[in-house]
Amino acid sequence: MIFCAAPSYLQRHGAPQTVDDLADHACILYGKSYGSTSPWLIVDAAGQIQMRMMDGRIIVGDAEAQVAAVVAGSGVAQLATWLITEQLQRGELLEILPHLATEGLDLHLAWPRNRESLPKVHKLVDWLSAALRVDGRVK
Secondary structure (H helix, E strand, O other): OEEOHHHHHHHHHHHOOOOHHHHHHOOOEEEEOOEEEEOOOEOOOOEEEEEEEEOOEEEOOHHHHHHHHHHHHOEEEOOOOOHHHHHHEEEHEEEEOOOHHOOOOOOOOOOOHHHOOOOHHHHHHHHHHHOOEEOOEEO
């Protein structure tokens, strides 16, 4: 999980330098159907991951909509690298606060036990394992 923003947003508002600076920026948050928002994961000085609730300028209930809002220059967000790989490569998004990046959230796959030996299950697990890794690390 990294913090990112569009170059146009950073040109207008500058880049935050600390986690506390985020309070002065337009945060684009992921909202849940029951009204709460997902906390941002912040690495503290001791290297521990803390959850921090943020005030959001825009709250969306869809990850792709969150990406679109950030690309449009509406604010900053914390997003999974696997979700924004192409936007980062094209320069549509820039990483900010790299010292606060986290490994992200665990991803668990579940399937019926009677399908464990199916070749298509193994192919899917292999593909997901490869697709969600960067430099040997999970994105």
